[in-house]
Amino acid sequence: xxxTAFIFPGQGxxxxxxxxxxxxxxxxxxxxxxxxxxxxGFDVRKMIFDSDDETLKITENTQPAILTVSIACMxxxxxxxIKPDVVAGLSLGEYSAHVAAGTMDFKTAVxxxxxxxxxxxxxxxxxxxxxxxxxxLDSETVKECCKMASSAGVAEPANFNCPGQVVxxxxxxxxxxxxxxxxxxxxxxxxxxxxxxxxxxxxLKPAGEKLSAELDGIQLAPMKLPVVTNxxxxxxxxxxxxxxxxxxxVSTSVLWEECVRTMLADGxxxxxxxxxxxxxxxxxxKISKDVRVLNVEDIESLEKALSELVS
Numbered sequence: 001x002x003x004t005a006f007i008f009p010g011q012g013x014x015x016x017x018x019x020x021x022x023x024x025x026x027x028x029x030x031x032x033x034x035x036x037x038x039x040x041g042f043d044v045r046k047m048i049f050d051s052d053d054e055t056l057k058i059t060e061n062t063q064p065a066i067l068t069v070s071i072a073c074m075x076x077x078x079x080x081x082i083k084p085d086v087v088a089g090l091s092l093g094e095y096s097a098h099v100a101a102g103t104m105d106f107k108t109a110v111x112x113x114x115x116x117x118x119x120x121x122x123x124x125x126x127x128x129x130x131x132x133x134x135x136x137l138d139s140e141t142v143k144e145c146c147k148m149a150s151s152a153g154v155a156e157p158a159n160f161n162c163p164g165q166v167v168x169x170x171x172x173x174x175x176x177x178x179x180x181x182x183x184x185x186x187x188x189x190x191x192x193x194x195x196x197x198x199x200x201x202x203x204l205k206p207a208g209e210k211l212s213a214e215l216d217g218i219q220l221a222p223m224k225l226p227v228v229t230n231x232x233x234x235x236x237x238x239x240x241x242x243x244x245x246x247x248x249x250v251s252t253s254v255l256w257e258e259c260v261r262t263m264l265a266d267g268x269x270x271x272x273x274x275x276x277x278x279x280x281x282x283x284x285x286k287i288s289k290d291v292r293v294l295n296v297e298d299i300e301s302l303e304k305a306l307s308e309l310v311s
Contacts (some may be wrong), residue, residue: 001310003085003212004270004309005197006077006100007092007284008070010254011063011199013277014056019069021299027052028079032072032106036064039107040114053206059196060117063092064110069095070275073296082309086268088228088259090280091159091200094114102224103239115214119207120250121197129198130175131158134166136188142166142178147187149177158200162254162283164188169198195240204251211250215243233258235266256280260287272296272305 023030023045024185036044047055056065063065070093077083085099092113099109135143139160146168149155153171155178160166168178175192182190198204220239227236229245236242260283265273273280273295281293294305 002270003263003266004272005086005088005268006074006097007087007099007271007273008089008096008279009066009273009277009280010069010089010091011059013197013275013279014062015072015276016051016053016056016139017049018065018276018297019072022073022076022296022302024131025299026079028075028078029072032068032075035107035239036068036110036135039110040064049291054063057196058117059121060114063113063117066092066275066280067096067099067110069150069297071099073302074100074257074274076302077272077296077305077309079308080306084225085256085271086226086228086263086266088263089230090256091230091249091254092226093275093280094230094246096275098223098224098242101227102253103220103222103227103242108218112211112214112218116207116211116250119210121200122202123204123207124125124197124203128171129203130172130202131167131193131195131198132175132176132179132191133168133193134182134187136164137166137182137185138164139166141185142168142182145178145181146170148181149174152177154198154201154203156198156201157253158198160257161254162257162286164286165283167193170203171198183277198231200250200252200254202251206252208247212243215246218243226272228259228262230254230256230259233262235262252275256283257287260284264288264291270294270309272309 153174155174158169
C-alpha cells in the first residue's frame with residue numbers, strides 16, 4: 001500500500017522570512033508563531049520575519065526558528081485532512097517529527113531545542129571544531145579517511161545524507177586533513193563548511209549530557225505515528241526509547257540515507273518536505289528516482305502539494 005512520509009529539515013535551511021506567507025494566509029499556522037513566542041518569552045515571529053541572517057545563524061535561534069516554521073507549515077496540510085503514515089527529520093528535524101507524531105507537544109519541543117542549540121554551541125569553544133562536506137566518494141572511503149586523519153585529532157562521519165554525500169566533523173586540524181585525503185582519493189568536492197560547531201561527533205557529548213538533564217523533566221506521550229530515528233535509521237518501537245535516542249543523536253552520525261531507505265522499504269512512495277528549503281527533497285531524489293517528492297515552505301509550494309495530495 002502506498003504511504004506518505006512527512007520529513008522535516010535540520011539546521012542550515014533557515015532564511016529570513018521563512019514561513020511568512022503561510023502564516024499570513026492560514027490562522028492555524030500563525031497560531032504556532034504565537035505559541036513559540038509564549039513558550040520562549042520573546043517575539044519569535046519578529047526574529048524569523050524581520051531580523052537578519054546573522055541573528056538566525058546563532059544556533060540557539062536557528063533551532064527553535066526552524067522547528068516553529070516546520071510545524072506552522074504543516075498545519076494547513078492537517079487542516080485539509082492530509083496526514084502522514086510515517087514521519088522523520090534530519091537532526092533538529094527529528095524534533096519536528098516527534099511533534100507531528102504527538103510524542104511531545106510543540107511548546108515543550110520549541111523550549112527544548114532552544115536549549116539544545118545553546119548546549120551544542122557551548123560544547124566546543126569557537127575555533128576548535130570544524131565540519132566538511134565530501135561529495136563523490138562512497139561512505140566507506142570517507143570513514144577510512146577519517147581514521148587516517150584521527151592522528152591529528154577527532155575526525156568522524158557526521159551525516160550520511162545520500163549516495164556520494166557525507167559530512168564529517170571533529171577538530172579543525174583533523175578535518176582539514178580529511179579534506180585533503182578525500183581530494184587525494186578522488187572526491188568531486190571536499191570542503192570546509194561555514195558552521196559554528198562540529199555537530200554529530202563525539203566532541204558534542206557534553207551537550208548530550210546537558211540535554212539529558214532537560215529531557216529528564218519532560219513528559220513524553222506514546223507516538224501516534226511511526227517515527228524513523230537518525231541514530232539507528234529504524235522505526236522507534238517504544239516511546240520510552242525516545243529520550244535516549246535524542247541524547248545520542250547529538251554526538252553520533254545522522255544516518256539519513258538509511259532512514260529514507262527504511263521508509264522506502266516500508267512502502268513510502270510520497271515524501272513531503274515541510275519547512276524551509278528543499279535540501280531533503282534533493283537527497284531523496286538522489287536516493288530514489290521512483291518516488292514523488294513535494295515540499296511545503298510558501299504559498300506556491302503549499303498549493304502544489306495540496307493539489308497533488310487532496311483526493
